[in-house]
Amino acid sequence: xxxxxxxxxxxxxxxxxxxxxxxxxxxxVTWTLPGIAAEAGGLTPFDMRPFGYSHDEALAFLSALxxxxxxxxxxxxxxxxxxxxxxxxxxxxxxxxxxxxxxxxYSLMMACIVAGMAADYLENMRVAIxxxxxxxxxxxxxxxxxxxxxxxxxxxxxxVILGRLIRTVWHKWTKND
Numbered sequence: 001x002x003x004x005x006x007x008x009x010x011x012x013x014x015x016x017x018x019x020x021x022x023x024x025x026x027x028x029v030t031w032t033l034p035g036i037a038a039e040a041g042g043l044t045p046f047d048m049r050p051f052g053y054s055h056d057e058a059l060a061f062l063s064a065l066x067x068x069x070x071x072x073x074x075x076x077x078x079x080x081x082x083x084x085x086x087x088x089x090x091x092x093x094x095x096x097x098x099x100x101x102x103x104x105x106y107s108l109m110m111a112c113i114v115a116g117m118a119a120d121y122l123e124n125m126r127v128a129i130x131x132x133x134x135x136x137x138x139x140x141x142x143x144x145x146x147x148x149x150x151x152x153x154x155x156x157x158x159x160v161i162l163g164r165l166i167r168t169v170w171h172k173w174t175k176n177d
Contacts, residue, residue, distance in 0.1 A: 014090070014091075014094045017087050017090040017091060017094075018091050018094075020083075020087050021084065021087035021088050021090075021091050024080050024083060024084045024087060025084060025088075027076075027080055028077065028080050028081070028084065031076070032072055032073075032076050032077040032080060033045050033047065033048055033077065035069070035072050036065070036069050036072050036073050036077060038069075039065060039066045039068050039069025039070075039072060040061055040064040040065045040066070040069050041064040043060065043061045043064050043065075044061075045061075045073070045077075046058070046061070046123075046127045046130070046143065046144075046147060047077075047081065047123065047127065047147070049144075049147060050147070050148065050151035050152075050155070051148060051151075052144035052145065052147050052148040053140075053144050053147070054140075054144075055137050055140045055141070058130065058135065058140040058143070058144070059135060059140075062130065062131070062135060070131060073127075073131055074128065074131055078124070078128065081120075081124050082124070084120075085116075085117045085120035085121055085124075086117065088117070088120075088154070089113050089114065089116070089117040092113045092116075092154075092157050092158070092161060093110060093113050095161045095165070096109045096110060096113065096157075096161065099161065099164045099165060099168060100164060109157060109160060109161075112153050112156055112157045113153075113154075113157050115149075115153050116149075116150055116153030116154040116157060119146055119149040119150035119153055120150040120154070122146040122149075122150075123143065123146035123147050123149075123150050126139070126142055126143035126146050127143055129143070130143055
């Protein structure tokens with residue numbers, strides 16, 4: 001076995017995680033989340049509200065959500081969202097490892113990715129609590145904060161990674177001229 005075999009295995013594992021993340025995301029955005037929205041009279045599911053939601057908005061969604069929508073949210077959506085944050089974090093961390101030299105920005109990016117993943121899992125837990133019937137103002141506010149935190153941290157990581165990727169491609173392209 002050559003000394004390159006472990007590196008090749010890591011690369012294959014990364015791209016499998018990338019494919020899994022895309023597959024899970026595709027299932028959520030084409031099946032579970034539209035299905036949940038349809039079963040809530042067209043209202044947007046909590047996970048897809050990056051700026052959060054008020055107590056009244058959450059109550060309106062929960063009141064509109066049918067039993068079938070609740071089953072979809074607490075069944076398939078919950079299962080998909082149990083693995084998606086980890087897959088996404090692996091994909092983003094791999095991009096950071098490849099695109100950024102070790103240093104302060106690298107460490108900040110990794111911290112942002114891990115915190116975004118943790119906020120996503122916290123959001124999932126708090127949404128499950130609301131779906132189970134806990135609709136106090138504090139419970140809803142906590143869930144909304146987790147949604148905003150997840151969206152902010154993940155969005156920042158994606159934007160910075162995309163910016164670095166564009167910069168890297170641009171430098172390689174202009175260097176070959």
